[in-house]
Structure formats: structure tokens, C-alpha cells
Amino acid sequence: MKTSTVDTATQILDVAERLVQVRGFNGFSYADVAAELHITKAALHYHFAGKSELGEALMTRYTARFSEAVAGIETRVLDAPARLDAYADLYLDVLRMERMCLCGMLAAEYQTLPAPMRDTVVRFFDNNEVWLTAVLEHGRGDGTLHFTGSARDTARVIVSSLEGAMLVARPFGGIARFQAASRQLLAGLKRP
Amino acid sequence: MKTSTVDTATQILDVAERLVQVRGFNGFSYADVAAELHITKAALHYHFAGKSELGEALMTRYTARFSEAVAGIETRVLDAPARLDAYADLYLDVLRMERMCLCGMLAAEYQTLPAPMRDTVVRFFDNNEVWLTAVLEHGRGDGTLHFTGSARDTARVIVSSLEGAMLVARPFGGIARFQAASRQLLAGLKRP
DNA sequence: GTCTATAGGCAGATAGAC
DNA sequence: GTCTATCTGCCTATAGAC
Numbered sequence: 299m300k301t302s303t304v305d306t307a308t309q310i311l312d313v314a315e316r317l318v319q320v321r322g323f324n325g326f327s328y329a330d331v332a333a334e335l336h337i338t339k340a341a342l343h344y345h346f347a348g349k350s351e352l353g354e355a356l357m358t359r360y361t362a363r364f365s366e367a368v369a370g371i372e373t374r375v376l377d378a379p380a381r382l383d384a385y386a387d388l389y390l391d392v393l394r395m396e397r398m399c400l401c402g403m404l405a406a407e408y409q410t411l412p413a414p415m416r417d418t419v420v421r422f423f424d425n426n427e428v429w430l431t432a433v434l435e436h437g438r439g440d441g442t443l444h445f446t447g448s449a450r451d452t453a454r455v456i457v458s459s460l461e462g463a464m465l466v467a468r469p470f471g472g473i474a475r476f477q478a479a480s481r482q483l484l485a486g487l488k489r490p
Numbered sequence: 491m492k493t494s495t496v497d498t499a500t501q502i503l504d505v506a507e508r509l510v511q512v513r514g515f516n517g518f519s520y521a522d523v524a525a526e527l528h529i530t531k532a533a534l535h536y537h538f539a540g541k542s543e544l545g546e547a548l549m550t551r552y553t554a555r556f557s558e559a560v561a562g563i564e565t566r567v568l569d570a571p572a573r574l575d576a577y578a579d580l581y582l583d584v585l586r587m588e589r590m591c592l593c594g595m596l597a598a599e600y601q602t603l604p605a606p607m608r609d610t611v612v613r614f615f616d617n618n619e620v621w622l623t624a625v626l627e628h629g630r631g632d633g634t635l636h637f638t639g640s641a642r643d644t645a646r647v648i649v650s651s652l653e654g655a656m657l658v659a660r661p662f663g664g665i666a667r668f669q670a671a672s673r674q675l676l677a678g679l680k681r682p
Numbered sequence: 683g684t685c686t687a688t689a690g691g692c693a694g695a696t697a698g699a700c
Numbered sequence: 701g702t703c704t705a706t707c708t709g710c711c712t713a714t715a716g717a718c
Contacts, residue, residue: 306683306684320601321599321601321602322514322516322598322599322602324514324516324517325516325599325601325602327710327711327712328711328712328713329710329711329712337683337684337685338684338685338686339711339712339713340684340685340686340687340713340714340715341683341684341685343712343713343714344683344684345683347713348712348713349711349712398598402598402654402657402658403598405657405658405660405661406514406590406594406595406598406599406657407513407514407517407598408660408661409512409513409517409660410513410514410517416661419661420661420662423658423661423662446674446677446681447674447677451670451671451674452674454658454667454670454671455651455655455670455671455674455675457658458651458654458655458657458658458659458667458671459647459650459651459654459655459671459675460654461654461657461658462594462650462651462652462653462654462655462656462657463647463650463651463654464654465594465597465598465650465653465654465657466594466597466615466646466649466650466653467650468597468600468601469597469600469608469611469612469615470612470615475646475650478643478646478647479643479646479647479650479651482638482639482643482644482647483647483651485638485639486678489638498701498702519692519693519694520693520694520695521692521693521694529701529702529703530702530703530704531693531694531695532695532696532697532702532703532704532705533701533702533703535694535695535696536701536702537701539695540694540695541693541694541695
């Protein structure tokens with residue numbers, strides 16, 4: 299019989315994840331997380347030895363979740379243009395919570411990250427590009443998408459443009475700017 | 491008769507600017523700047539009362555410089571497509587120094603910034619969009635540029651996509667990713 | 683698993699001499 | 701303008717009781 303209470307480690311990850319996405323990895327502390335959960339900093343160290351380990355755990359979970367969400371698109375959505383829309387909606391959902399993409403935030407702070415975290419950031423973008431590349435090639439094959447240059451380069455444009463749209467949209471508040479940028483970006487791939 | 495030595499305040503701004511662009515506003519300290527210039531933290535406080543004031547001074551100078559650079563494009567470059575290329579090259583020059591755009595970095599850290607700095611970040615993006623909007627309308631008028639939707643929305647796509655391309659390119663090292671994204675983005679505006 | 687207590691360091695900042 | 705000296709406070713982290 300499963301309880302309704304959430305594992306403490308999970309609660310820690312939830313709070314820390316939000317803090318990193320809103321304030322950055324260098325913009326939050328163990329004290330912030332502890333205060334919010336009404337536990338002590340020492341209790342945090344029991345679950346995650348140090349900030350670096352906490353960061354690695356955040357990345358592992360985030361990457362897995364994002365991969366699941368992306369895989370879910372393939373089962374629900376069939377044609378390539380709609381898959382791109384659904385992909386952009388993943389970013390929109392994050393922005394609605396007034397957060398930055400975790401990996402986009404960490405990309406900004408990249409030079410200050412513990413070494414183990416750096417690799418996972420790069421891998422995140424790579425994984426996304428691989429998936430998008432397949433979608434783009436599929437769409438070009440059946441004539442629903444149109445772009446010049448390689449599918450991989452176009453995938454890179456999509457990833458970086460969506461990250462940039464999130465980055466700039468947050469200081470302005472609201473999701474309008476992101477949506478406008480996202481729509482215009484994807485519209486360019488749908489018209490012949 | 492002007493001396494060859496550089497004003498200390500200017501040296502401080504130079505070092506601090508680089509540190510913010512590489513490590514973020516929350517990723518550098520007065521101690522870092524002082525050590526690099528072989529002066530004490532107290533000397534820094536003489537020139538800039540606090541980190542917030544230093545940050546404001548950085549933004550003021552950066553915004554002015556960027557505006558000058560953008561204005562310079564208008565005097566050197568005449569047709570709209572070439573102006574867009576020159577604009578993208580401003581970002582490329584920053585990336586070549588292995589830095590992020592100052593305002594892109596601060597956009598990521600927006601929620602943790604001192605209030606006076608926030609407004610200047612928003613204004614930076616606004617100013618850039620205004621200039622780009624004029625270039626886009628000019629280009630559409632003489633038939634050298636083609637895009638659907640408003641010039642303002644397209645300007646926003648350009649700004650956010652270039653910021654995103656810088657953001658993602660840095661963890662991968664080198665400028666290739668940025669150049670590929672930049673070229674593809676602008677190519678879409680040049681073809682009919 | 684969570685606590686109290688504390689270590690050791692670095693942050694931003696100030697007073698006052700030179 | 702720059703220094704030494706110092707402050708207060710927060711940071712990450714650890715030891716050891718419960």
C-alpha cells in the first residue's frame with residue numbers, strides 16, 4: 299500500500315530543481331532548500347553529499363524526464379510538423395512555470411559548473427538534436443517539412459532558438475514573446 | 491598630453507565585464523576582480539560602492555557600446571541583408587572571446603539581479619528590436635528581405651535566436667555551432 | 683533520517699591610516 | 701586612491717547525539 303507522502307530525496311530534488319531553473323545553480327543554497335522543506339542543511343547533506351552531487355542528480359532526473367516526454371510525443375503525434383509543435387510545447391510548459399530550461403540555465407553558468415555536471419549539459423542538447431534530426435528527416439521525406447541544409451543543422455537551430463526564446467522571454471514576463479518566436483520559427487519549416 | 495595608462499575604474503569595468511560574461515553576475519566576486527588587478531577589495535569599493543552599482547555601470551557602458559556598434563553598421567553597410575549579417579557578427583565577436591552576451595547572461599540570472607539592473611536588461615533587448623525592426627521594414631520595402639508576420643515579431647525572433655545560439659554554442663566550444671545557426675536563420679529571411 | 687553544534691572559508695562591505 | 705584591518709553574515713560541509 300503506497301503512502302501519499304513523497305520521498306524526502308524527491309522533495310529535495312523538486313525544490314532544488316525549481317530554484318536552479320529560476321535563480322541559477324550559483325543563485326541558490328542548501329539553506330534555501332532546507333528552509334523551504336523545514337529541515338536542516340545537515341539533513342540535506344545526508345541525501346546529497348554536496349552541491350555538486352545534488353546538481354548531478356538534478357541533471358540525471360531532468361534528462362530522463364525530458365527524454366520520456368519526447369518519446370511520448372512519438373506515440374501520441376504522428377506527423378512531423380505536429381511533432382515539432384509538441385516539442386516546442388515542452389518548452390512552453392516550463393516557461394509557464396516562470397522557469398528557464400534547466401540545461402539552458404546551466405549552459406549560461408557552464409564555466410562555473412562542477413566538471414561532472416558539464417558533460418550532462420552537453421549530452422542533453424545532443425540528445426534533443428538527435429531526436430529532432432529524425433523528425434526533420436521524416437518530415438522532409440513525406441513532404442510535410444521544408445528546409446535547406448542538413449537536418450542536423452536545422453535541429454540545432456530549433457534547439458538554440460527555443461532556448462533563446464525562453465531566455466529572453468522571462469525578463470519580459472508572460473509567454474507571449476516565446477509563443478511568437480516559436481510560431482514564427484516553426485512556420486518557416488512548414489511552408490514550401 | 492594623454493598618458494598610456496588606463497583609468498582604474500575602466501580597468502575594473504573591463505575585468506568585471508569579462509568575469510560576468512564568462513561566469514555570470516553570481517559567479518564572480520570583488521575578490522576576483524581585485525586579485526586580477528593587484529589591488530584590494532577596499533579599493534574597488536572606492537570606485538564602485540557595491541556590486542549592484544558595479545553591475546549598473548557595466549550595463550550602462552555595454553549598452554552604449556552596443557548601440558554605437560549598431561549605429562556604425564548603418565554608416566558602413568547599406569543594404570538590409572548585409573546589415574543583418576553585420577549585426578550577427580557583433581554576437582560572433584563576443585563569442586570568439588568565449589563570452590556570452592552580457593545581457594543574455596543577465597537575462598538568465600534575471601530573478602536574482604538588483605532591481606536597477608533589471609530594467610537595463612529589458613531596455614537592451616528593446617533597443618535592439620527597434621533597430622532590427624527598422625532594418626527589416628527597409629529590406630521588405632526594397633524587396634531584399636522576405637518574412638511573414640510583423641517586422642517587430644521577426645526582430646524578436648532574430649534577437650532571441652542569436653542569444654540562444656550563443657548560449658548553446660559555448661558549452662560545445664568553438665564558434666561553428668553559432669555560425670551554422672546564424673547563417674540558417676538569416677538565410678530564411680533572404681530567400682523569397 | 684533528522685537533529686544540534688560548529689568548523690573553516692569566502693562573501694560584500696566599512697573605518698580609518700597613509 | 702590605495703592600503704590594512706576588521707566586521708558581519710552566509711556559504712558548504714562535518715561530527716556526533718538522538
